[in-house]
Amino acid sequence: MPVDHLTESDVLKCLKWDQLIAKMESALGQLADRTAVQPVKLVTPVPGKDGVLLTMPAYSRTNNALGCKIVTSFSKNKEKNLPSVIGTVMLLDGDTGQVKAIMEGNTITAWRTAAASVASTIHLHEGKKGTLCILGAGVQAKSHAQAMQHAFNFSKVKIWNRTQSKAVKLCQELNLGNVMCVVCDSAREAAQDADVICTTTGADKPILESEWVKNGAHICAVGANRSHHSEISVPLHRRAAIVVDSMDTAKEEFADFIQQGIRPWGEVGDLINGRKSKPNAEVTIFYSLGMAIEDVLSAQLIYENYKKSS
Ligand SMILES: NC(=O)c1ccc[n+]([C@@H]2O[C@H](COP(=O)([O-])OP(=O)(O)OC[C@H]3O[C@@H](n4cnc5c(N)ncnc54)[C@H](O)[C@@H]3O)[C@@H](O)[C@H]2O)c1
Numbered sequence: 383m384p385v386d387h388l389t390e391s392d393v394l395k396c397l398k399w400d401q402l403i404a405k406m407e408s409a410l411g412q413l414a415d416r417t418a419v420q421p422v423k424l425v426t427p428v429p430g431k432d433g434v435l436l437t438m439p440a441y442s443r444t445n446n447a448l449g450c451k452i453v454t455s456f457s458k459n460k461e462k463n464l465p466s467v468i469g470t471v472m473l474l475d476g477d478t479g480q481v482k483a484i485m486e487g488n489t490i491t492a493w494r495t496a497a498a499s500v501a502s503t504i505h506l507h508e509g510k511k512g513t514l515c516i517l518g519a520g521v522q523a524k525s526h527a528q529a530m531q532h533a534f535n536f537s538k539v540k541i542w543n544r545t546q547s548k549a550v551k552l553c554q555e556l557n558l559g560n561v562m563c564v565v566c567d568s569a570r571e572a573a574q575d576a577d578v579i580c581t582t583t584g585a586d587k588p589i590l591e592s593e594w595v596k597n598g599a600h601i602c603a604v605g606a607n608r609s610h611h612s613e614i615s616v617p618l619h620r621r622a623a624i625v626v627d628s629m630d631t632a633k634e635e636f637a638d639f640i641q642q643g644i645r646p647w648g649e650v651g652d653l654i655n656g657r658k659s660k661p662n663a664e665v666t667i668f669y670s671l672g673m674a675i676e677d678v679l680s681a682q683l684i685y686e687n688y689k690k691s692s
């Protein structure tokens with residue numbers, strides 16, 4: 383069986399936000415109804431390099447989609463002008479296990495994570511989508527701003543980043559037209575009054591405090607610093623209903639918080655599947671731990687679009 387190799391540009395041509403957001407809703411729903419087969423990701427630390435290798439396999443019974451992402455996260459890569467998260471996705475034949483395609487995975491990771499955050503926002507955030515806050519100005523910050531604007535068309539986007547010049551550059555790149563894009567001097571200024579907040583940094587200490595977040599806000603917590611998630615303060619965790627992509631993964635990757643008595647409310651897929659209704663809380667947090675089934679269903683979608691166009 384010939385193996386197709388899809389470059390970044392091939393992948394980009396085959397991605398459309400509406401299709402991908404619907405696919406991520408399906409992926410999260412399949413996790414919740416346990417039709418997706420997804421072992422918790424295997425974490426291989428790379429000692430002394432501040433790096434980690436993640437192996438992420440999954441199978442969708444619903445879509446007969448089988449695959450695996452291999453992704454690394456090396457926090458010092460920026461010094462070498464390289465992305466900090468580098469991935470490759472392998473799509474396999476669900477009937478035979480043969481390799482169908484190998485795809486550039488950085489773009490898939492950027493897009494599918496943002497699409498999953500949008501899916502969480504559809505199901506967890508009611509009311510007006512006036513102001514979007516993005517904390518961070520890297521790859522995930524950009525894809526989140528793009529996906530959120532595509533889905534909800536916020537009237538104002540506020541961005542804060544540790545290095546302000548990168549936030550300025552991101553505002554320019556987003557090219558939001560009539561929408562106001564404001565670069566903020568502090569995370570506090572960016573978060574105050576925001577309806578939806580996306581935390582997309584590699585911070586190893588909290589960058590978002592409870593007092594800055596208004597009632598009714600929804601937070602998409604995306605940044606994962608190797609083995610732990612630390613962008614959000616403990617009081618904010620305690621105030622919010624924490625909704626995860628996978629409880630099985632949360633037991634491993636959210637363990638530090640669970641030990642402190644902070645328990646996830648449940649999986650966003652149960653809302654998508656209509657098995658539960660929205661939690662009653664001042665603030666909701668979607669904790670995006672990052673799911674292999676998201677990568678595999680994205681890869682299948684991309685491959686179908688690729689085959690149609692070639
Ligand atoms: N949940 C998921 O599925 C998922 C998927 C991909 C990446 N991630 C995580 O999202 C985060 C961002 O990934 P990316 O690809 O956009 O990386 P990136 O390197 O492109 O961007 C990182 C951003 O974090 C900021 N930052 C780094 N350290 C910081 C600190 N100590 N305090 C404040 N800001 C800091 C940088 O200024 C930059 O804006 C990482 O933690 C990554 O592991 C999560």
Ligand SMILES: O=C(O)[C@@H]1CCCCN1
Pocket residue numbers: 436453454455467491606608671672673
């Ligand atoms: O789900 C993912 O793809 C990411 C990769 C980087 C670290 C966090 N999880």
